[in-house]
Amino acid sequence: MRGNQPLHIPVRTIMTPGPVEVDPRVRQAMSHSILGQFDPAFTSIMNETMQLLREVLQTKNEWAFPIDGTSRAGIEAMLCSVIEEGDKVLIPCFGRFGYLLKEITERCGAEVTIIEKEWGQVFEPEEIIRALKKEQPKILAMVHGDTSTGRMQPLQEIGKACRELDILFIVDAVATVGGTDVKTDEWFIDGLITGTQKCLSVPSGMAPLTYNERVENILKERKSIEQGLITERSEVNVKRRIKSNYFDLSQLQDYWSPARLNHHTEATAMLYGLNEGLKLILEEGLEQRFERHRVNEQALVAGIKAMGLTLFGDEASKMPTVTCISIPAGVNGEQVRRMLLDEFGIEIASSFGPLAGKIWRIGTMGYSCQKRNVLLTLGALEAVLIASGVSVHRGEAVQAALSYYSEALKEERAVL
Ligand SMILES: *Cc1c(COP(=O)(O)O)cnc(C)c1O
Numbered sequence: 001m002r003g004n005q006p007l008h009i010p011v012r013t014i015m016t017p018g019p020v021e022v023d024p025r026v027r028q029a030m031s032h033s034i035l036g037q038f039d040p041a042f043t044s045i046m047n048e049t050m051q052l053l054r055e056v057l058q059t060k061n062e063w064a065f066p067i068d069g070t071s072r073a074g075i076e077a078m079l080c081s082v083i084e085e086g087d088k089v090l091i092p093c094f095g096r097f098g099y100l101l102k103e104i105t106e107r108c109g110a111e112v113t114i115i116e117k118e119w120g121q122v123f124e125p126e127e128i129i130r131a132l133k134k135e136q137p138k139i140l141a142m143v144h145g146d147t148s149t150g151r152m153q154p155l156q157e158i159g160k161a162c163r164e165l166d167i168l169f170i171v172d173a174v175a176t177v178g179g180t181d182v183k184t185d186e187w188f189i190d191g192l193i194t195g196t197q198k199c200l201s202v203p204s205g206m207a208p209l210t211y212n213e214r215v216e217n218i219l220k221e222r223k224s225i226e227q228g229l230i231t232e233r234s235e236v237n238v239k240r241r242i243k244s245n246y247f248d249l250s251q252l253q254d255y256w257s258p259a260r261l262n263h264h265t266e267a268t269a270m271l272y273g274l275n276e277g278l279k280l281i282l283e284e285g286l287e288q289r290f291e292r293h294r295v296n297e298q299a300l301v302a303g304i305k306a307m308g309l310t311l312f313g314d315e316a317s318k319m320p321t322v323t324c325i326s327i328p329a330g331v332n333g334e335q336v337r338r339m340l341l342d343e344f345g346i347e348i349a350s351s352f353g354p355l356a357g358k359i360w361r362i363g364t365m366g367y368s369c370q371k372r373n374v375l376l377t378l379g380a381l382e383a384v385l386i387a388s389g390v391s392v393h394r395g396e397a398v399q400a401a402l403s404y405y406s407e408a409l410k411e412e413r414a415v416l
Helices: 024-030 040-056 071-082 096-107 125-135 156-164 213-231 235-240 249-256 268-284 286-307 333-344 371-387 396-410
Strands: 063-068 088-093 111-116 139-143 168-172 191-193 206-211 322-326 359-363
Touching: 024 268, 040 063, 040 206, 040 268, 063 071, 063 249, 063 268, 071 096, 071 168, 071 191, 071 206, 071 213, 071 249, 088 096, 088 125, 096 111, 096 139, 096 168, 111 125, 125 139, 125 156, 139 156, 156 168, 206 213, 206 268, 213 235, 213 249, 268 286, 286 322, 286 371, 286 396, 333 359, 333 371, 371 396
Parallel strands: 088 111, 088 139, 139 168, 168 191
Antiparallel strands: 063 206, 191 206, 322 359
């Protein structure tokens, strides 16, 4: 190893829809020395983290804990633990992450039906409710905020309909929890998954989730099937068992319960980070935090419009944590992103599938969602566009954002 240089990490301003910058307090928390996972000093952090999660996820559910792995690990744990081969699942798709739910659900052996929206739009609740009545699935799985298109689907009416029709409602709220209101209980969500690296502003590597008794009852039944296999291997039971060990929520729940049944080796340093990140959210206050996200997003939007650029997608369903901009005709979107990174150390995102090369996406999430970052990004984007020969309204963007901020401050709104 002699001769190798120490790790050098350049300073960046991360304005993507994840991963985002983290508060120095989170980084500090993660650098504490390692504890064993059954050390009472650590299990008390586990219990405290469960309580913090319940508050951030706005739920009274007994079960709220993280899965070790990125957000899709949480999605996969939830889906593979509730879906049995042949179960009917309905998935409304309005962006890339709806199709991720479809893929995972199909791999779990479900009979999947999707309904689709053109990218940039969301569904009317009635469209989904009609499909629920027609398909009568066991599960409705859908995304709350799809970062690929920057759209957010209102969920409450859909959740209420699911409860009335006795359909399980499972939601990917990876990109919204911690940045905008997500009311697990009030919206009748039975199983909800989030991720650390978006608005919770903790490094990627954990997927907090929560579920209620409706999900827990399924887990109990499948656990007894699993135990039955030890004494009697019937073909039916082999077919019905949860196919994953790592993502088996019934085993994970036992590990997070006072019984502390051994499962995996917990990522203890990651949990320090999550614990501190959740405390930061609650110290700020949920309402204050959502307001800060709205103000910074609105300032960014004011700047983008003042520059003469066009926002992508239906405005009414825009996520407050992601802003999508149509790339002007003739402009190479990747070159602009590259120059922002090389010259200014600012990272923004492109998109996927039908939107690749068509839009840029700017995240305003968690610790990255700051006035300073918004102003820097607007100034830098304008400079890069001018250098690339794009005609923009010069000098307008940062001024528009500054005026928005001064109005917001007068109204005593949260800015940071
Ligand atoms: C980012 C994201 C994911 C996937 O997260 P990973 O942590 O990369 O697994 C899933 N769903 C949504 C809506 C996302 O924005």
